[in-house]
Amino acid sequence: MITKMHPYISETLCERCGECVSLCPYDVFGKEGDSVVVVSPEDCIECTACVDNCPHKAITMGD
Secondary structure (H helix, E strand, O other): OOOOOEEEEOOOOOOOOOHHHHHOOOOOEEEEOOEEEEOOHHHOOOOOHHHHHOOOOOEEEEO
């Protein structure tokens, strides 16, 4: 069985800039209050644009 990867946000590294929210065309990320969260991990296509472009290196991919 192949396990699909999806992004995780480090609460300690994330500065809540929202870059991932505006970057992801599949709306995997969203804002909840002052936090940025993964709202739709199942919609992730594993392109890693969020990982590569997070200015604070707060996003990693995992299963």
